[in-house]
Amino acid sequence: MDKKKDLASKLRTSGLRPTKQRVLLAEFLFNRDKTFHFTVENLNKAINKKNSDYKIALATIYNTVHAFKKAGHLKEIFIKEGKNYFDTNTSSHHHFYDEVNNELTDIENNKIELKKFPTPPKGKSIKDVNVIINIDNDNQKH
Amino acid sequence: MDKKKDLASKLRTSGLRPTKQRVLLAEFLFNRDKTFHFTVENLNKAINKKNSDYKIALATIYNTVHAFKKAGHLKEIFIKEGKNYFDTNTSSHHHFYDEVNNELTDIENNKIELKKFPTPPKGKSIKDVNVIINIDNDNQKH
DNA sequence: ATTTAACATATAATGATTCTAAACTTGAAG
DNA sequence: CTTCAAGTTTAGAATCATTATATGTTAAAT
Structure with missing residues (x-):
């Protein structure tokens, strides 16, 4: 798959080892037409919904989202108490x-x-x- | 004291019983020349600093700040993860x-x-x- | 294949906020 | 000016999101 390869190198370029979890999250977040707004809670639910083939630990989701943000692949938006939104439009x-x-x-x-x-x-x-x-x-x- | 009286009626007008705690907090927040930005953490420290004559429970500070916000005396501002600022400029x-x-x-x-x-x-x-x-x-x- | 630093994970710890239930005030009515 | 009920305050427990820990796993360089 080309898309997966692209993601892997995108990650590598930004100093992130393309692990299974990171590639899966990157696919979910970045292989979209429209920009995507989400909270960690959202993302966790979407990724780890019942019957999903692969589960990712909540801590990993936090780590990954922060790593993506640091690498400039996500933007953080503050609008509501207790809700930290992230945006794939950087x-x-x-x-x-x-x-x-x-x-x-x-x-x-x-x-x-x-x-x-x-x-x-x-x-x-x-x-x-x-x-x-x-x-x-x-x-x-x- | 005129100022205290004014505050008491300001509170009463907005449906808040002017209790000792509310009047004290209202004085601290609203009897200022400039607008004031604060977090609950800040406010709690300022009010309950060592040697202060009167202490207010943290839960009361939360209650009061939210009551003031609901009554339109405070505005909430979102800028940073985990930091919820309030503003006396409504x-x-x-x-x-x-x-x-x-x-x-x-x-x-x-x-x-x-x-x-x-x-x-x-x-x-x-x-x-x-x-x-x-x-x-x-x-x-x- | 081996090695090792980077990573993922479950679980514990933290920190902010909210809830709870009991004690205390306020203001209104007798 | 007492009494009373509803509204408030309070300490401490509970909850929720997030971060830290320390243990096992994996990517990728040798």
Whole structure:
């Protein structure tokens, strides 16, 4: 399989030994058309669902997700207490967050442009800008 | 004391009985010139530091912070894994986040203007926009 | 094939937050 | 100004996500 090989070398290139577990997780996460948002809890459930052919320990999932993040293959997103989302889209971009369904949607960087801009404090420079647009069902009273 | 009275009625108005603990916490949080960013851990330490005249149980601090948030006196901000910040500035506004010192600074709403804007998904409307500008020390290599 | 550092694993440990059940306050009614 | 019920506070237990440990396993260099 070509795809598996590609993943193996992708891992190797970033200093990660392509173990069975890592390749399986990489396949699951990166062989997709759309970007994928998930929590470790999600991922663990999806991978270790009943009747799945291969199980991966929770600790390994944590290790792997962090290794992938460190290697730049995942981005971490903070939106909700106790929920740490990861994103397979590692480019600089923004998000819609649907509080009703707990769902994240990507907004590509070029869809948002800032007109006005604050000056960062002295001695500091801007590293990254993150916009989260919280959305609600229509006709909602607040 | 006028300030204490004001706080008591502020609490009463939002359906919270002005108990000793709540008034003390409200004083600590709201009788300030600048807005205040904190975690529950912070707040607990500040309130229950050695030699302080009055101690408040951790559970009460959690209860109270959540009650204040529900009543609209505090805003919750998500920026970092395992760190849930609260903000005494409840108006819609944005933040600088200094990853080096773990520090938040308010950016008033009118300092940022969006030029371009994505359309929200069907059936959804925008509730709130949150911009987090991550800052770094100058001359940092990434 | 052998070797060894890197890795995966189950389980224990940690740390933040929430729950629980009992004791104490508050404010309202008698 | 006592009494009382509902609302609060509290210490400690329980829970949940995450991280550490220490033991066995594997990838890949020799």
